[in-house]
Amino acid sequence: MSFDVPEDRRYLGxxxxxxxxxxxxxxxxxxxxxxxxxxxxxxxxxxxxDALTQGDEFGIVESIxxxxxxxxxxxxxxxxxxxxxxxxxxxxxxxxxGDGWMIEIEPNDDAELEGLLSAEEYDDQIA
Incomplete structure (x- = not known):
């Protein structure tokens, strides 16, 4: 199965x-x-x-x-x-x-975003 992994985003494992x-x-x-x-x-x-630190838990998603x-x-x-x-x-x-986004953050450190997985790296992880 193929999943949508847009190139314009960064990803967490x-x-x-x-x-x-x-x-x-x-x-x-x-x-x-x-x-x-x-x-x-x-x-x-x-x-x-609320102030968040990279890697902190910020919420939960509950499914069936x-x-x-x-x-x-x-x-x-x-x-x-x-x-x-x-x-x-x-x-x-x-x-x-899209419409299912969760939060918006004003970042403290732009370098953190660059340190996340690229679309290609994330796609490889879920393959």
């Missing part, structure tokens, strides 16, 4: 993606991760203004099969949370790379 848009980095889980999880029924996310922790790909302050996921968690399955 734990299946989170990070996409830089201007001054913020939008974060979500990969197409592969949502497929492995199955139907997502609940998402727990941090609050606006499992509960998975979410890890921050970079350090920074949460500047936006996708509130739509609280009422419509299935967006994570329907559009994990």
């Amino acid at each position: 734990s299946h989170e993606w990070a996409h830089e848009t201007g001054d913020v980095v939008r974060i979500g889980i990969t197409d592969f991760a949502q497929d492995e999880l199955g139907d997502v029924v609940f998402v727990e996310l941090p609050d606006d203004g 099969k499992a509960v998975s922790d979410l890890y921050a790909p970079i350090s920074g302050d949460v500047v936006a949370v996708n509130d739509a996921l609280f009422d419509t968690p299935e967006l994570v399955n329907e559009d994990p790379l």
Whole structure:
């Protein structure tokens, strides 16, 4: 099975993606991760203004099969949370790379983003 792994993002081995848009980095889980999880029924996310450190747990995704922790790909302050996921968690399955995004962070260190996996490296990992 082939999964969508956009070239314009960086990836964590734990299946989170990070996409830089201007001054913020939008974060979500990969197409592969949502497929492995199955139907997502609940998402727990941090609050606006929370400070995250790279590698920290920032929330959970619960599906009919499992509960998975979410890890921050970079350090920074949460500047936006996708509130739509609280009422419509299935967006994570329907559009994990778009409307199913989770949080936006104002990064502390741009070098952290560069240190993440490239699309090619992530694709090799899930192959």
